[in-house]
Amino acid sequence: MERERAGKMEITTRAPGKIILAGEHAVVHGYTAVASSIDLYTVVSLRLSTEDEDTIKLQLNDIGLDFSWPIERIKEVLSHLGSPFSSTPTTCSLETVKSLTALVDEQSFPETRIGLASGVCAFLWLYTSILGFKPATVIVSSDLPVGAGLGSSAAYCVALSAALLAFSDSVKLDVNQKGWLMFEETEVELLNKWAFEGEKIIHGRPSGVDNSVSTFGNVIKFKSGNMTRINCNMPLRMLITNTKVGRDTKALVANVSARKSRHPDAMCSVLNAIESISDEWSTIIQSHAVDDLSLSTNEEKLGELMEMNQGLLLSLGVSHASIEIVLQTTMKYKLASKLTGAGGGGCVLTLLPTQLSGAVVDKLVEELESYGYQCFTAGIGGKGVQISFDGSS
Ligand SMILES: Nc1ncnc2c1ncn2[C@@H]1O[C@H](COP(=O)(O)OP(=O)(O)OP(=O)(O)O)[C@@H](O)[C@H]1O
Ligand SMILES: C[C@@](O)(CCO)CC(=O)[O-]
Ligand SMILES: [Mg+2]
Numbered sequence: 001m002e003r004e005r006a007g008k009m010e011i012t013t014r015a016p017g018k019i020i021l022a023g024e025h026a027v028v029h030g031y032t033a034v035a036s037s038i039d040l041y042t043v044v045s046l047r048l049s050t051e052d053e054d055t056i057k058l059q060l061n062d063i064g065l066d067f068s069w070p071i072e073r074i075k076e077v078l079s080h081l082g083s084p085f086s087s088t089p090t091t092c093s094l095e096t097v098k099s100l101t102a103l104v105d106e107q108s109f110p111e112t113r114i115g116l117a118s119g120v121c122a123f124l125w126l127y128t129s130i131l132g133f134k135p136a137t138v139i140v141s142s143d144l145p146v147g148a149g150l151g152s153s154a155a156y157c158v159a160l161s162a163a164l165l166a167f168s169d170s171v172k173l174d175v176n177q178k179g180w181l182m183f184e185e186t187e188v189e190l191l192n193k194w195a196f197e198g199e200k201i202i203h204g205r206p207s208g209v210d211n212s213v214s215t216f217g218n219v220i221k222f223k224s225g226n227m228t229r230i231n232c233n234m235p236l237r238m239l240i241t242n243t244k245v246g247r248d249t250k251a252l253v254a255n256v257s258a259r260k261s262r263h264p265d266a267m268c269s270v271l272n273a274i275e276s277i278s279d280e281w282s283t284i285i286q287s288h289a290v291d292d293l294s295l296s297t298n299e300e301k302l303g304e305l306m307e308m309n310q311g312l313l314l315s316l317g318v319s320h321a322s323i324e325i326v327l328q329t330t331m332k333y334k335l336a337s338k339l340t341g342a343g344g345g346g347c348v349l350t351l352l353p354t355q356l357s358g359a360v361v362d363k364l365v366e367e368l369e370s371y372g373y374q375c376f377t378a379g380i381g382g383k384g385v386q387i388s389f390d391g392s393s
Helices: 070-083 094-105 111-131 153-165 185-203 210-217 247-260 264-286 292-316 320-333 358-369
Strands: 009-023 033-048 055-062 066-069 136-142 218-224 227-231 236-244 337-338 345-351 374-376 385-390
Touching: 009 210, 009 264, 009 292, 033 153, 033 210, 033 264, 055 070, 055 111, 066 070, 066 111, 066 136, 070 094, 070 111, 070 185, 094 111, 111 136, 111 153, 136 337, 153 185, 185 210, 185 247, 210 218, 210 227, 210 358, 218 264, 218 385, 227 264, 227 374, 236 337, 236 358, 247 264, 292 337, 292 345, 320 337, 320 345, 320 358, 358 374
Parallel strands: 055 136
Antiparallel strands: 009 033, 009 385, 033 136, 033 218, 055 066, 218 227, 236 345, 236 374, 337 345
8 A cells, every 4th residue: 555655654644623504404405504614723634553552543622532452353344345345435334333333332432421322333443444454543622512413423534544545545635745735626525425434333324414514614505416616705604602511413414304294384484484594694795895895794694594593403302491592692792693504502603703702702702601601713625635644734
């Protein structure tokens, strides 16, 4: 393999988190969403071990858990699948998920962290499918809060797929280049497909918007599995408030589907209304404001769209008391907010208009943080997944 021949046994990849500007949940049912990458990353470093070491090690720094599996044990469970098949992204069958869960359970997984088990299963699936049974150590660390609506699961799957593919025959990169590098278009499409397979293990029924925006970066419009890149021609500033209320995307997505099957007509109208909001979002941010007045008119429209989108998300059943507190607080400052990602807690976006003074933002942040929430801003619309051969971080 190229990298092994070149003596580069360790690589690092990073994939950004995201915010959904409009259309979460609706996108799972084939309606449009608009999402943007943010400059908070999940970083994966992968070091191939020498052949005499016989384990695959996974170190999850953010949650403080380490795993180590003897290669022979993993082979026992998975070798009948004929991996690796790095160029053919393949869905993990329910039966194989069960076998992977058994491999995770053997590692005395703490009861309280059970939600994290699916992430470890996704790792095992991606690892063995792409690299087979080579000994290695994989270390994951992230700037993103895990399970808070900023696409931590997608960034994890994208960064992992990128690191694994970099050691497979499916990716050809020049290992002598320095700094963060982009993948070729065909490589990036392949790794996005693998990341989607990982997301399926974590989410159950992902739309693909999160892994696509993490892979390709920038701002995208997404509908029925198809992505369109969007040129955002206006400055977008969002305050992100993490309510720190834990939630699980898989359960929230399943609850919305159940509500849809109970009330198909009403839910269809709600989802159609959300799609109109996403379409208007994409039109507004692509337009060029000719002066400050038209910029602030556009910002007001986006604020209204966020309020409407939030109202519709409430009717899908994915808001939460903590989210409502953020909404009421920002409303006092005449600022519009909506939940982002799966909801049920997690993060809320507040649009910060260009003319808003820093003093007002500081006061708002102080008030929100007095509830125990955490506020921050992030750069919107940066690059997607990248790789480094010289330990850039
Ligand atoms: N840095 C990480 N280390 C280990 N596991 C992670 C990491 N990031 C994500 N995961 C996995 O993803 C799961 C969280 O995914 P989930 O989809 O529920 O939340 P999210 O992706 O942060 O939010 P959303 O899907 O709404 O954007 C965790 O329980 C874990 O299995
Ligand atoms: C809730 C959801 O729409 C977005 C999660 O970030 C799920 C998905 O699209 O896969
Ligand atoms: Mg997720």
